[in-house]
Amino acid sequence: MSTVKTINVAGHELPVKYGVNALNELCKKWNVSFNDFGTLMEKFTLDQMLDVVFVGLKYGHKRAGIEFTIKPEDVGDMFDDHFNKIVEFVQLFGTSLSVEETALPQGGGE
Numbered sequence: 001m002s003t004v005k006t007i008n009v010a011g012h013e014l015p016v017k018y019g020v021n022a023l024n025e026l027c028k029k030w031n032v033s034f035n036d037f038g039t040l041m042e043k044f045t046l047d048q049m050l051d052v053v054f055v056g057l058k059y060g061h062k063r064a065g066i067e068f069t070i071k072p073e074d075v076g077d078m079f080d081d082h083f084n085k086i087v088e089f090v091q092l093f094g095t096s097l098s099v100e101e102t103a104l105p106q107g108g109g110e
Contacts (some may be wrong), residue, residue: 004063005092009078009085015060016089018096022055041094050075053089 006013061068
């Protein structure tokens with residue numbers, strides 16, 4: 001979940017990162033529990049898809065150490081001529097949340 005990826009939009013390589021903070025921010029914004037988030041992902045609205053893009057860019061820029069100056073209302077404008085790129089962000093979001101199950105340490109934490 002913690003790796004910065006890049007997505008090319010209109011010739012610009014944009015840093016994108018989806019992790020726990022991004023997921024938490026979206027859960028709060030949409031007033032949805034973590035347990036219900038998977039069901040919501042199956043029927044994202046366009047507004048929600050743009051929110052996914054925004055938080056991915058926000059945390060991608062932060063992790064890459066790049067100043068983030070994009071406003072939420074600017075996100076839609078980025079895709080006027082590149083609408084298919086929104087889907088690329090949403091797909092990256094979905095795959096970023098798919099984490100392989102890891103074994104927990106044995107023992108009682110004594």
